[in-house]
Amino acid sequence: MRRPTASQARAPATVLALLLIVVLVLPPLLSAYWIDVLTAVAIYSVVALGLNLLMGRVGLVSLGQIAVLALGGWVAAKLAFATSIPFPLVLLIAGLITLVLGTLVGLPALRLSGLYLALITLMLAGAITVVLSTTNFPNGGPGFLGHTESSFGNPSVRRPDIAGSDPGYFRFTVIVAAAMFALALWHVRSRPGRAWAAIRQSEPAALAAGVNITLYKLWAWALASFMTGVAGGLLAGSVGKLYTYQFPTRDSIILLAVVLMGGIYSLWGAVVAGGLMKLLPALLDDWGLPADLLTILFGVGVLQVLLTAPGGLAAQVPKDLARLGGALSAVVRREAARAERAPTGPAPREPAQ
């Protein structure tokens, strides 16, 4: 619909360059520990992306995304152990099944208004967590639940053949994550994105324009579920062994905090969120500081964003940079204009200010 401006045409090139650096240059430079950390950052960025879309585009809050992540992981582990489907396909199917489950929940739940919707997601996530703590995750065992208690150590979820090593799996994860971001971007720039913008600002206006609000809310919900399901599959392949304690309720709240802090009005905010959630704790650990400080920081962050800076970091930093850029270009333009006015000889002296 829109013809891209010059700066918009540059952006994909920058992103692609960044992606190439991350995928090709980084892995050999990092130790195994940091590769693990960055893999987690990539995975949780995708989870954050789902919530970022829900909150920033449609104005919906879900407090249960970590439970959805666990569901995705469960389905992926089940498929990985019970079948020999290639791993990328396992991810896709896990995403699709999570999409279906998410939509089934969304159909009745989306009729609720903001607060009640958030609360019902909290309740359902709690229920899922209780069930999972009893059924556990598939680990190659028999039956539908596919879990056996074994004292010999559980087998790990298999990885794709070409990405079996940690650095290899890191590259694979980053590429899948990039694909998810591309999917999100496509949505935002086309018809669903426009409909979401209308819904977020004014549901009456959206209706008056013919937007089927229920459909588009469900679409966002389904998309977020799909992505989080895929992330769950990536997580299963990454850590190999899934346990309920990896998906605590507290993480759903922390996810909300980091997504808010990263900024919900820009997709980059999800990347920042992933970093806040998984990179910062590792850094703090490295520096010998307690991780609890982060929990406190995130709490303060939530309050700060909600009370003052709606756009979060992703909006604030570009704004500051843009302001700087604007000031610089204004100076450049002024000098150019001055040079034009006096093409021969030195510029006339400016009167004293």
Place this chain on the structure above:
Amino acid sequence: MPSWQDFQPFIVAGLALGGVYALSGVGMVVLYRTTGVLNLAFGAVGAMGALIAWTLINTYGWPEGLAYLVCIAFGAAISLGYGLLAGPPLAGRDPLVKAAATLGLALILLGTMSWIWSDKARSMVLPTTTWRHEVGEVLINWTQILALALGVLITLTTAVFLRRTGLGTAMRALANDREITASLGVPVRRVEATTWVVSGALSGVAGLLLSNLVGLDAATLTFLVISSLAAALIARLRSLVVTLAAGIVIGLVNAVVTPIFSISPYRDMTPFVLAAVALLFLARHQQISFARRIT
């Protein structure tokens, strides 16, 4: 299928817990109706108060009664502080934003508790827990009786208070329409502050009781708020008596299912499932929910 005798201790435990869920639920409902804030940090506040009391008793040798009072005062103070700080900037915003902000408070408290107290197992024994009775074949302690009694008492007292006193009427007026109430000359800020104080004190009381009924662990106590929340939601964040009934039912069902081995592992689902069903039931007639921006 277990026998009636097997159920009895669980019925007692369930009633006691239900009483605490009820009084917490009432605290949350009154606060929500008066200020529009659904305080999801309710449990965290009580947890930290209980931990402070524990430290005062066990590390500094304070007399127990005084320490318990500090716990309740702490609950009141932190809640008031939060209400004064976060109340005005968020005053006109969607209840979702106000509730999300309390999650910020919850995280701050959780992090602080984890940092100062870490996850060591602790126990704090109220004097009422040591006074035991045998009723039939069950051993009941006075903390359990206190919990249930307080639950009922606080619900009824609050209900009467809201209807009969000037302050209560002011709270109900605020719940109805803040702007109009302010224009009538009601000291809105003072009424809200009072509500925060009372709600905070209740969270301190709940923290003390739960530390005995369930255990003194920061995370557990914090997330038990979900059960109280479930009771409040079943009451549609409105009726205090329904909150009481719902709280007791949740406590009872959760506990009574324990000896039934086939479904026992799923008993903790009780509050979640009941609340989810109640919420969906609420939604059955909804058409458009005019959503507003998150920030």
Place this chain on the structure above:
Amino acid sequence: MIEITDLTVRFGGVTPLDGMTVTFDSGTCGLIGPNGAGKTTFFNVLSGFVRPAHGSVYAFGDDLLAMPHYKRARWGLRRTFQTEQAIEELSVADNVALAHEHSRRGSRVSRRADVLGALELVGLGVAPDVKVEALGTRDRRLVEIARAVVGRPRVVLLDEPAAGLPDEETEHLGRVIRGIPEYTGALAVLVDHDMSLVSACCEKTVVLDFGKLIAAGPTATVLRDENVVRAYLGTEPVRVER
């Protein structure tokens, strides 16, 4: 043509619309009345935000009330709001495209052309790629009107488009509104308090007071009608002190 029969809306103890029976013919029709007369409620019934207690609305032979709200826009019902609702984070073109792509009566091929045509009709002198949040009230209103006329609407409801605008803008608005039936073939209903605008745009006008219809007919006649004047000025005769 829109045929309204015995339309009644009740909520709480109030009856904002009471047995409204009237027919809007083609062209542009005015709908006036003092504040609280029920004009916006009427629009809300047509939009589907409010369900009437009883009554019927047939537009071009179709039962409007039987359609779910978002389908009415697809059918060709468009409206603007008292406080303008142009979507801030979208560009001007995207705002207009929003209505076009959700209407079955617009095809993707002609979308860009239709959007630009609508923008030209309303005389918006702003580049289509500009984000609406950068625009002032007057331009935002025009964007909203462009959104209401793009594609092939059948009924265009305009709710106080001139509110808060200075006289020159109102004149421009008048020219735009007069052009709507010709450009789109739609029936337009204009609600406004600016009587000169209503006189300039509408051949026929309907008057509501306390939810009841008190006059309908050629605009000039209606504006001179005793009942209408009394409705606006009150029932007490005006006394001049000497």
